[in-house]
Structure formats: structure tokens, C-alpha cells
Amino acid sequence: MSTEPARRRMPPSRIVRAGEILELVRRGDANTTGQLADHLGIARSTVNDRLEVLLASGMLSLDGPTAVGSRGRPASTLSFNPRSGVTLAAQLGISGVRTAVTDLSGEILASTMTDIDVTTGAVPVIDVAIAEFGQLLERLGVDPAQVHGIGVGMPARIELATHAPRVDWSGETVQAALAAWRAVPVFVDHDVNLLAFGEHCARTDEPEVLISVKAGTVIGCGVVVNGKVVQGVSRLAGEIGHTRVGASEEPCSCGNLGCLNAVASGAALALRLRAGGVDAPNARAVAALARAGHVEAGLAVRMAGRDIGEVLASVVNLLNPAVISLWGYLAEAEDQLIAGIRESIARSAQSGPAGDVRIEPATMGADAGLYGAAMMVVEHALSPAAVDAYLLTMQSV
Ligand SMILES: [Zn+2]
Numbered sequence: 001m002s003t004e005p006a007r008r009r010m011p012p013s014r015i016v017r018a019g020e021i022l023e024l025v026r027r028g029d030a031n032t033t034g035q036l037a038d039h040l041g042i043a044r045s046t047v048n049d050r051l052e053v054l055l056a057s058g059m060l061s062l063d064g065p066t067a068v069g070s071r072g073r074p075a076s077t078l079s080f081n082p083r084s085g086v087t088l089a090a091q092l093g094i095s096g097v098r099t100a101v102t103d104l105s106g107e108i109l110a111s112t113m114t115d116i117d118v119t120t121g122a123v124p125v126i127d128v129a130i131a132e133f134g135q136l137l138e139r140l141g142v143d144p145a146q147v148h149g150i151g152v153g154m155p156a157r158i159e160l161a162t163h164a165p166r167v168d169w170s171g172e173t174v175q176a177a178l179a180a181w182r183a184v185p186v187f188v189d190h191d192v193n194l195l196a197f198g199e200h201c202a203r204t205d206e207p208e209v210l211i212s213v214k215a216g217t218v219i220g221c222g223v224v225v226n227g228k229v230v231q232g233v234s235r236l237a238g239e240i241g242h243t244r245v246g247a248s249e250e251p252c253s254c255g256n257l258g259c260l261n262a263v264a265s266g267a268a269l270a271l272r273l274r275a276g277g278v279d280a281p282n283a284r285a286v287a288a289l290a291r292a293g294h295v296e297a298g299l300a301v302r303m304a305g306r307d308i309g310e311v312l313a314s315v316v317n318l319l320n321p322a323v324i325s326l327w328g329y330l331a332e333a334e335d336q337l338i339a340g341i342r343e344s345i346a347r348s349a350q351s352g353p354a355g356d357v358r359i360e361p362a363t364m365g366a367d368a369g370l371y372g373a374a375m376m377v378v379e380h381a382l383s384p385a386a387v388d389a390y391l392l393t394m395q396s397v
Helices: 018-026 033-040 044-057 122-140 157-163 171-181 191-202 260-264 266-275 283-291 295-319 329-348 351-356 368-381 384-396
Strands: 060-068 074-080 086-092 096-103 108-115 147-154 186-190 209-215 219-225 323-327 358-361
Touching: 018 033, 018 044, 018 074, 018 384, 033 044, 044 060, 044 384, 086 122, 086 368, 096 122, 096 368, 108 122, 108 368, 122 147, 122 171, 147 171, 147 191, 147 368, 171 186, 186 191, 186 368, 191 209, 191 219, 191 323, 191 368, 209 295, 209 329, 219 260, 219 295, 260 266, 260 295, 266 283, 266 295, 266 329, 283 295, 283 329, 295 329, 295 351, 323 329, 329 358, 368 384
Parallel strands: 086 147, 147 186, 209 323, 323 358
Antiparallel strands: 060 074, 086 096, 096 108, 209 219
16 A cells, blocks of 8 residues: 555544554554454444554555455455654763664664764764764655654763763753754663663563663663663662672772672673783673683673672562563673572572572663664654654644
8 A cells, every 4th residue: 555645634533542553553452443443442434534544644554455354355454564754763882872763663774883982071972973863864865754753872870970070961961962953752761771671672471570681891770660661769770780799898980899890790800800811801802701611701700690690689579570681791601690690599589589580681682772762762652642643743744
């Protein structure tokens, strides 16, 4: 079906609930007019009015006739068209920013990686991301009106403050700079939260409580409960890297002693191995050595797993999660890391929740942060209310 049929202008009352229809199709709960009418408890003719608008917008497409109905009549099926719009996603790091244009399923259509200097300030760095977004859209030939929103993942505030102590790196500053560029919803969050949300979206088992641990140069975690990221009252939930473990007096970047980051992060392991004469320049090298069977590196990762597990044992008792997913360089040495985490959780958590939790490598690899940022945009941009509002705007163009 053409995405540009002669457009019949619908009165606003005949768009209401179109967003709910889109959501039912997008989540795979219904894909025919009859199923939609049953789900919503409304007449088929009412569903058809909304479908007309959704099909004209290109957000839904009609496939078929592909299926045979109960009386042998061919039935057309509806499907969500993720290419009907795009998101702009960015993953900010300490030394670089990765920018991407994704479709509405979170699939990356094009991306770039650009070096940055976080000490120059948030606005100059966001200007770099904005310039990259503009070039990517141009390269793809995407109409800027198709951009549904912008999602940005940032390192934890403590981490940014360590590298750029005099710079305002608050999420609000980043959000304002992007909102001034383009009048679309902007979502800025900690990278660990977007990793967790992306993991939730990528999984098919929809765990009620999901803990996503980033075990890389630093350690952090994101918590998703019933599909929502737990932010905390100061948006600082998940900072397990700054929980004290054991009797260590190792100084941490936050000013305290013996934090998990100072003891078990990839950076800490690399430092310790180098002190022992091992050529381990960074977290990734530590994981590569462990995977290759290097005894000291393997032991270091396993010990780090035990320390991380010690902190996670409290999390397991507190939240009774279904899944702990592991992401980051240290997770590339998953055998040793998971073994260490399991040991500590089995020893220190209550047996019930400890037995329930599955500890697994993350579903997504290097693109996980961008995917999470894109899906955060999609989750909001394709909510029923947002879709109804978007269709009304389209109608008035
Ligand atoms: Zn600390």
C-alpha cells in the first residue's frame, strides 16, 4: 500500500485511540481489524477510521491478504512500520561521543564516533553531537520532520566531575542545549539506566525486576522494575560502584576509601596487574588476558566478580530480581566474572532470591547504549497519547 494516499482530513474525534491501536499492533497483541475491535471493545467501523489515519501516516502497513480467516476468507494483517520515523541517539563518554540515527525499532541506520574533550564544557560537546546528527540526517536523506525525539546517555555525574571538575555537566544543561536545537522531546539519562532499559526492551521474557550491571572501566548498575527505570530521588540510583566493600582502604575518585570501583573496576584491575608486571593497559586488555587463560588476569576478574557479587547480594535481597545482566569490558571475560558473582550471591544473599536470579551476559553488545537511548525515545514518542497528538499535527499540515 502506498504511504501517500489522497489524505482525507479526519475530525480530531476520529483520531482518539489511534495511539492505542498502534501500540496493540506494535507489541504484537493484535494485527487484524477484528482483533483490534475485540481488544478495545469498540466497533470495527471505529477501528477502521483510525486505521485509515495510521495507514496514511505510514506508521502501520497492510500486508496481505496473507492469512485465511475462519470461514476461508482472506484476512489482511497489519504491521508496525519502524521505518516511518527516526530517533537521534547519542552515547557520551569521557573522550568521545557516538551519535546515531535509528529507526523506530532502535535499529541503527547510520552512526559516527567523534573525539571530544569533556573539560571544554557541556554545550561545546553537545554542539559536536548536534553537528553530527545534522550530517547523519543529511547523509540518510531523512526529513527532519520524521525525527520523533533525541536520547542521550551520559556517564555518572561523579565520573564526569572527576574529569571536568569545573564544568556543569548536569542532565538539565545537556537537555536544554538539545531542546534549543530542535523542538522534539529530549531524554537525557545515565548510560547505565539506558543500558538497563535497552536490555529490558531487547528481551522477550519481560522480567519484572531487571538489574543491568556495567562492569567496565568503572562499575554501575541500572534497575528496571515493571518496565520503568528506577531513578531515585536525586536520580542517583544504581551507584553501586561507590559502595564500600570488605576492609579495603583503596582511595576512590569520589573521595571515599574502599569503594567497589577502587577495588574491582576494570581500571583498578589493570592498575593492579601492571604493578605486578603484567602488560594490561586497560579494562579491555584485562578481559582479553583472562579469556586467553592468563592465570593472574583470570583470578583478578574472578575476585572482582566476588566483590561485585558481595554488593549485588544486598540488591538481590532487596529487590528479588529475575535477571542480573552483565555488560562492559569485564563481562567479556564472562566465565570468571559470573562465577565470582555467583559465589558471593550464593554465600551472602538469602537462598530464595539467590536461587531465583539468573545471572547472564547482556543481550546487546557495543550498540547497547545507543539502542537504550533510542528505545527511551520510542517508548515516549509512541505512547498512545503522543501518537494521537502526532497524528493531529500531521492532519493539520
Ligand atoms: Zn567511590
